[in-house]
Amino acid sequence: MHDKQGKALVLLPAHALLNLASLWRLTGRQLQPVSCQDARRFFTQDGLKTPWGQQQLLEMPLVIDSAVDLKHKNELWEPFTGLRFRVRDEWLKKAEYHGPLGLTSELIREHTPQQSDVEAITRALEHFSALRVRQRLEDTLSLPGFSQTTRKLIMLRSDPDGNIDDLLKVIKLDAPVCAQVMSWAASPYYAAPGKVESIEDAVIRVLGFDLVINLALGVAMGRIMSLPENMVRGGTPFWLQSVALAVFADHLARLVQSEQRPKPGLVYLSGLLHNFGYLLLAHLFPAQFSTLSRYIEANPHLPFTLVEQQVLRLTREQVGAWLLENWDLPAEVCVAVRRQHEPGYTGMHAEYAQLIHIASRILRELGYSDGPVEPVSASELLRIGLTPELKELAVESFLNNQEQLRELAHLFAQGHEES
Numbered sequence: 001m002h003d004k005q006g007k008a009l010v011l012l013p014a015h016a017l018l019n020l021a022s023l024w025r026l027t028g029r030q031l032q033p034v035s036c037q038d039a040r041r042f043f044t045q046d047g048l049k050t051p052w053g054q055q056q057l058l059e060m061p062l063v064i065d066s067a068v069d070l071k072h073k074n075e076l077w078e079p080f081t082g083l084r085f086r087v088r089d090e091w092l093k094k095a096e097y098h099g100p101l102g103l104t105s106e107l108i109r110e111h112t113p114q115q116s117d118v119e120a121i122t123r124a125l126e127h128f129s130a131l132r133v134r135q136r137l138e139d140t141l142s143l144p145g146f147s148q149t150t151r152k153l154i155m156l157r158s159d160p161d162g163n164i165d166d167l168l169k170v171i172k173l174d175a176p177v178c179a180q181v182m183s184w185a186a187s188p189y190y191a192a193p194g195k196v197e198s199i200e201d202a203v204i205r206v207l208g209f210d211l212v213i214n215l216a217l218g219v220a221m222g223r224i225m226s227l228p229e230n231m232v233r234g235g236t237p238f239w240l241q242s243v244a245l246a247v248f249a250d251h252l253a254r255l256v257q258s259e260q261r262p263k264p265g266l267v268y269l270s271g272l273l274h275n276f277g278y279l280l281l282a283h284l285f286p287a288q289f290s291t292l293s294r295y296i297e298a299n300p301h302l303p304f305t306l307v308e309q310q311v312l313r314l315t316r317e318q319v320g321a322w323l324l325e326n327w328d329l330p331a332e333v334c335v336a337v338r339r340q341h342e343p344g345y346t347g348m349h350a351e352y353a354q355l356i357h358i359a360s361r362i363l364r365e366l367g368y369s370d371g372p373v374e375p376v377s378a379s380e381l382l383r384i385g386l387t388p389e390l391k392e393l394a395v396e397s398f399l400n401n402q403e404q405l406r407e408l409a410h411l412f413a414q415g416h417e418e419s
Contacts, residue, residue, distance in 0.1 A: 016102025036234025210265030228282030258385030277320020
């Protein structure tokens, strides 16, 4: 952590969330987490691999959570770099501050009432803005309206009988979307043989119905909300993470050996929109969004859902799924977004949520998704109809196309900037 007075090192149990408000009260300082990049640079110094360097690290001003038992041997773990080493008792005796700093997941959930997503959204809005109390939820959100293209794309995406001719009629009437489709088709990622000369050629010969409608929907929705300021520093770029999960989850879906195999087109769309609720949180809570980002940076070892429940009493999955439901997107996509971090979910369309959950965790290991790294076990893969061998096939295919993937993400982000 740092402020104008300099750096400080904060130690707390590895399972606890660092409550910044408690830290500020205890120290009387407005300490903020350093950026992800700065943390990685600092904790990868060669000197920290030696006992002498580790002792020097703990000569920094120390703030220690009262839950840390100083009478027992402690191992220090830094989550950004994975640095681990044993701490000698005498190294911790010079702490400048000692007090309650951490919150357990059980305590956070205990103070999060059981309620529907709509109730949670309404209560969170009421909590942060007295002027919005008693307003209807739709009015409270104050979201910009859909364009005609977006409405038509959503209706077409939800229509099981929708076809390429219907899609061409929609995108031909929207010049920015049409230009984006042509740009995607001509990108190195698809390596289309010959020149792409028309929108029909781009859709029919190169991209196909599912991919075009999913990408076009992403661009159309991107016009509604732009990327917020004060995002988490040093994280995976938003659209790279979205496109990476869409592509990788699609790879996995095609390899699933199960009667309940998810439809790749809907899996792709679920991956593309899996983090859309993050944009919505910034739109709904602009004053609190910066604080949320700092809490996420200070707690890289914990799932975003836990941090968001503590700061906002609301998660990106709740608001994201609610918005997608109100936009009449397919139920499979809404469930995948809402339940993507609930591996125990077994309700309707659970196969979509489970696949996105597994795909996201694998991408964290590969550096294409943010959040704590949790290796996926063979039993978890088997539960969704995959094996470690099939997973490795998907990973190999994904990694063999990194350059093209980044180009596709760039084109996608560029489309949002231009729109």
